[in-house]
Amino acid sequence: MxxxxxxxxxxxxxxxxxxxxxxxxxxxxxxxxxxxxxxxxxxxxxxxxxxxxxxxxxxxxxxxxxxxxxxxxxxxxxxxxxxxxxxxxxxxxxxxxxxxxxxxxxxxxxxxxxxxxxxxxxxxxxxxxxxxxxxxxxxxxxxxxxxxxxxxxxxxxxxxxxxxxxxxxxxxxxxxxxxxxxxxxxxxxxxxxxxxxxxxxxxxxxxxxxxxxxxxxxxxxxxxxxxxxxxxxxxxxNMSADDTFSDLVRKDPLQNNDTAEEKAGGNEEVHSDKMNTWHRETESPGKSFMQFELEQGTRTDISGGSEREGEEGDQALALIQGRSKQTENRDYSRLEMSGQADSKFGQGKNKYGSANKNARAIFLEANRPYQAALSSYSKLENEVKFYHKKLKNIIKRMMEKKETDHRTQLQMGRLGNNLLSYFIDEHPKLFYKKFEPGKEINAAFSLLVDCSASMFDKMDETKRGIVLFHEALKAVSVPHEIIGFWEDANEAVTHDQPNYFFQAIPFSKSLLHRSGPEIMQLEAMEDNRDGYAIRIMAERLLKRSEKQKFLIVFSDGEPAAFDYDNGIVDTHEAVMEVRKMGIEVFNIFLSNSGLEPEQKRVFENIYGNRSIVAPYVDELPEVLFPLLKKLLNQSING
Known part of the structure; x- marks a missing residue:
């Protein structure tokens, strides 16, 4: 704009x-x-x-x-x-x-x-x-x-x-x-x-x-x-957010300050008991720790018999014990732990980046489409039918070509027709092999759609590109998902920022014949926390078994959300993290009135050379078609 x-x-x-x-x-x-x-x-x-x-x-x-x-x-x-x-x-x-x-x-x-x-x-x-x-x-x-x-x-x-x-x-x-x-x-x-x-x-x-x-x-x-x-x-x-052991140790004195004169002989009877203290408010670790207010008593050297010498690999909380090295002293490995699923993004509040430590993901499912949505979708499908049919034919020819292509001049395989090299070469290579392609493209796609308020005047045209994306991948039997994301500005507070992910087309329904009209339920909503959304989508893609994984982000502006001043940096870091995991991330920038140089520079900074510009949103199908063609071709040859 x-x-x-x-x-x-x-x-x-x-x-x-x-x-x-x-x-x-x-x-x-x-x-x-x-x-x-x-x-x-x-x-x-x-x-x-x-x-x-x-x-x-x-x-x-x-x-x-x-x-x-x-x-x-x-x-x-x-x-x-x-x-x-x-x-x-x-x-x-x-x-x-x-x-x-x-x-x-x-x-x-x-x-x-x-x-x-x-x-x-x-x-x-x-x-x-x-x-x-x-x-x-x-x-x-x-x-x-x-x-x-x-x-x-x-x-x-x-x-x-x-x-x-x-x-x-x-x-x-x-x-x-x-x-x-x-x-x-x-x-x-x-x-x-x-x-x-x-x-x-x-x-x-x-x-x-x-x-x-x-x-x-x-x-x-x-x-x-x-x-x-x-x-x-x-x-x-100045105060550190991470309390040290010294911060947790009681420093105020007892009411009496005497010490027992009799030394422990080792035959004293020691009683121990368990006290279960779990409740809802202590389900996850916070900055408060339970402590006993012992106001008076006499110091002795009697050992309770349940402690062991600490080591540098130990952690203060059992929730992260899995990241510690194994102790050489008493073995506590059989203790029951509050397990958490492994994640490439790490653990704790900073799992999805420190800027998103208070963000919370809420997934929404699409409703059954009404007749109006069916009619609107049918109209858009007819408008992009030329593209997805053309793409289907191109991909089909690519796969057929790969089936007939063969590698020549090999030392083993099928004997070729040209035997001249046997007489003129010192080390003749007379054999060839055919490719053995898979019957399906081994790839999965995720389309992440910015549903921020700024998309209000672009959403209708954007849906044409989303319909092309869905119909084209469905035509060549490539599993995919289409999810709109936004953050609710009215609900966001300092310690809780709910982020909504609307599953218009989930993986489970992406290849069904009648899937698609649910796309019409995508609407412009509130803010956009892009770095968090990219990490959430990457986490879902990593669970897929396909060899190649692609994440395409439709967006019309910079990240903007509650307490998200460094959104550009956080989104760039998210893109870098996800690419290191083997997921290709692309951005398609949407506009209604051309592109400013500053905006172009921002998106190039975030996504590098994988930021594609649709100068006018009605040109989205022309922009999306060559990208899908390139990525599907890459999946076939990959």
Whole structure:
């Protein structure tokens, strides 16, 4: 769709975002972390996100890439490995009630970035060039901001700009402008304290220096900063989503703190019993664990006799015990486990990608078609009959040709008619073999139809292409399924996003003579969570026994759903994952009014060279026909 107003229609560079995500995962040593773009750069341990700043946009490509990479270095490597978030949380709570909370938080962020930048350079020397570009751009930016803020008499912001330049200019003869008499007298003292930041060894050292600077500035500043140049994450963002063993251990003392003087002799009688505590709310593991509140008692060294020494292969929850290595101590392999079916997408809430951890699949079956649907389908079938009959004849000729083709010049097989090579060649090859093709095409197809609200004006024409898809594959006896997908925007909440999959034509009915009119029940609905839908369909295809599997996605726009800001990246990752499993994924982009270059680039980023454009939806049969012909031919020769 062509847009009249295009100034705010900025598209994400998917390849760059994927590159930053891969870099974040590598530096953080965790596959859970993802890169995302926000106003400011920071690390969110709770959400497993490394946020890159918008600050680097609209700059030369080299500067933009270097700046965003430097954000990743500081967050995924620097903050995650070298920053003590516990002391930062204490600092945040301490300065929240002060009059300079904004100034204090940004000063600490600046100081910590200065410290961990050097550690990143030392550990990863290849980051030096990107950090140099970062520092050059920020120096230019803060120099201009210093002039602007001084002209507006925003002294707290101007003082922060000056502090950045003092720490990063690299010029010992840096010229300091005049603020007012009171601030001018304090600046030499502040500068002396700032020099101590170059000697800090830890986050706590940075906080000590910053505290001294804040005490000095509090006496000369009457208000807090207005602008936010750096973002210091709050305690909720700093908190890790994965509780450690230490987090689960009780730390409060007993009411009494005595220890039994008598040592265990080994003959004590130990009683044990089982207590079944399952109920509906604990069916799947959460962040809450049952604990016993033992308020008083005497410590002894009597063993209960049911424990064994832990090993690194052990897991905290029995649900994932299957991923642990076998223990060398007491064998618990015979314990009954809550089994889960194996999946190529893994286990747990991130089974279908971290962006879809709260998504839920709901499958719907088609109703029996009414007379109106039968009439509409019959009309569409007549319109595409030429295509599927032509396709059937082409495939039939291909299979017949394969049956008659034979391989020649072999050392064994049937003796050929041409025996001349026996007399003229040193190693004659006189035999041939016929191909032994299967009687059927060994392939299965899934057609995934975007049923988002934007398909409202395209669904009728799209059904012509879907009918061609169904009738053509039915004519050559190839099993297939046609499923429409959408997410209900009204039902979606933070912890539950229901995604509906409407089975217009399931595999079980795809080759039945009267199947097809159910396609007319496909309608435009709500949002589209493409990455999740592709993984769900791939999971179904993997259960098929056919040798070759194809997934074709009909879509008219980018992924858009509740809490799905990185939908483009998630869909690209889903496509890559599914292709690694041996499933060919194609996208057919549908439009009613031509294609914008930005849209074309987005879909090429997601699907690579397997994104096919139908510039106008009424041309869909002409686009779908050669694709089916190519894929069926591939299945015959494969």
């Amino acid at each position: 062509y847009r009249f107003i295009d100034f705010n229609d900025e598209k994400a560079d998917t390849f760059l975002l994927l590159e930053l995500t891969d870099l974040a995962k590598t530096l953080a040593s965790s596959p859970l972390f993802e890169a995302a773009i926000r106003v400011h750069s920071y690390l969110s341990m709770n959400n497993h996100k490394v946020y890159v700043s918008h600050f680097w946009n609209h700059r030369p490509e080299q500067d933009k890439k270097a700046g965003m990479k430097s954000d990743i270095y500081l967050r995924a490597l620097g903050n995650k490995k070298f920053t003590d978030f516990q002391v930062i949380d204490t600092f945040i709570r301490k300065v929240q009630s002060s009059g300079l909370s904004n100034f204090s938080a940004q000063l600490l962020m600046l100081a910590e970035d200065l410290r961990i930048e050097e550690l990143c350079k030392k550990e990863r020397p290849g980051t030096v060039s990107d950090f140099n570009i970062r520092r050059k751009i920020y120096n230019e930016y803060f120099s201009s901001q210093l002039v602007v803020n001084l002209e507006k008499n925003l002294y707290p912001d101007a003082l922060f700009n000056l502090i950045y330049l003092i720490l990063n200019s690299g010029n010992p003869f840096f010229s300091i402008p005049s603020f007012n008499e009171e601030i001018d007298r304090a600046i030499p003292i502040i500068r002396g304290q700032l020099e101590l930041l170059f000697e800090t060894k830890s986050t706590r050292d940075c906080i000590d220096v910053c505290t001294n600077v804040i005490e000095i500035t509090a006496s000369v500043l009457s208000s807090d900063m207005i602008n936010e140049y750096f973002h210091l994450p709050n305690p909720e963002q």
